[in-house]
Amino acid sequence: MLGGEINSTDDCMPSSGIGQGDGSCAIGTAGWADQPVQRRLMVMRLLREHIASQSSQLAAACSPHAGRTRRESLVAExxxxxxxxxxLQSHARRILRPQRFGRRSGPLWLGALSGRIERRPWGRVLVVGPSNYPLLLPGVQVVQALVAGNEVIVKPGRGGGPAMIALASLLAKSGLPPDIFTVLPEAVSSVDDALQAGVNKVVLTGSLAAGKA
Incomplete structure (x- = not known):
C-alpha cells in the first residue's frame, strides 16, 4: 500500500509518476510527493506525539459509533x-528506497541485465473506511499512503466521520500541507463523486460485494 512498484531496466526507467495507466503524472500530489521521505516522516513523528497527548479525545470520537467504551477504543484503535x-518511522525509508538487482540477484532469464525497483506515489488515493473500526483501519491506510507521497481522500464508514475529522485536525497540527488529506461525507454517494472526479487507487475495507457496489 505504501507506493506503486515499478520494475524496469536501467535503460528504460520512466521519468513520470504513475498516473491512471496512461503514463500521465500523478494528479494533485506534486508538492507533497517531491518532499523527501524524511520530511514526510517528520509529520508522522509529530502526529504520533499528538495522538499520545490527545488520546482521550480520539477515543471519545470513535467510541459511541463503534459500540465500545472509551477505554476499549483507546486500546483497540x-x-x-x-x-x-x-x-513507519522505523521502516518506511527502507521500504521506499530504490532496490537494485543485477546478474546475481535478478531472474536467470534476464541474463547480464541489471535493473532497479523504484517505488513511486500512486497519486490520489481514496480510502473507503469501515464502521466497526472507524479510526484504526482507515487511519493506518491513510498514514501509509501519506508517507508514500500520495494525496489521500477518505470516506468514513457509518458514524466514522468524527474520528476522521479528528485525525485530519491532528495531521494539520503536525505540519501536513493543506489539501493533501480530505475527509468526505459519510454518504455512499461520496464514493461515486470521488471516483468521477478521478482517483488513482482505491483502498477498501469490506466484503467483495461491498467492493463491487
Whole structure:
C-alpha cells in the first residue's frame, strides 16, 4: 500500500509518476510527493506525539459509533494507530528506497541485465473506511499512503466521520500541507463523486460485494 512498484531496466526507467495507466503524472500530489521521505516522516513523528497527548479525545470520537467504551477504543484503535506511525518511522525509508538487482540477484532469464525497483506515489488515493473500526483501519491506510507521497481522500464508514475529522485536525497540527488529506461525507454517494472526479487507487475495507457496489 505504501507506493506503486515499478520494475524496469536501467535503460528504460520512466521519468513520470504513475498516473491512471496512461503514463500521465500523478494528479494533485506534486508538492507533497517531491518532499523527501524524511520530511514526510517528520509529520508522522509529530502526529504520533499528538495522538499520545490527545488520546482521550480520539477515543471519545470513535467510541459511541463503534459500540465500545472509551477505554476499549483507546486500546483497540488509538494506541495501535500510534504504533503504526512508529512502524513507519522505523521502516518506511527502507521500504521506499530504490532496490537494485543485477546478474546475481535478478531472474536467470534476464541474463547480464541489471535493473532497479523504484517505488513511486500512486497519486490520489481514496480510502473507503469501515464502521466497526472507524479510526484504526482507515487511519493506518491513510498514514501509509501519506508517507508514500500520495494525496489521500477518505470516506468514513457509518458514524466514522468524527474520528476522521479528528485525525485530519491532528495531521494539520503536525505540519501536513493543506489539501493533501480530505475527509468526505459519510454518504455512499461520496464514493461515486470521488471516483468521477478521478482517483488513482482505491483502498477498501469490506466484503467483495461491498467492493463491487
Amino acid at each position: 488509538v494506541l495501535p494507530l500510534a504504533d503504526a506511525c512508529q512502524f
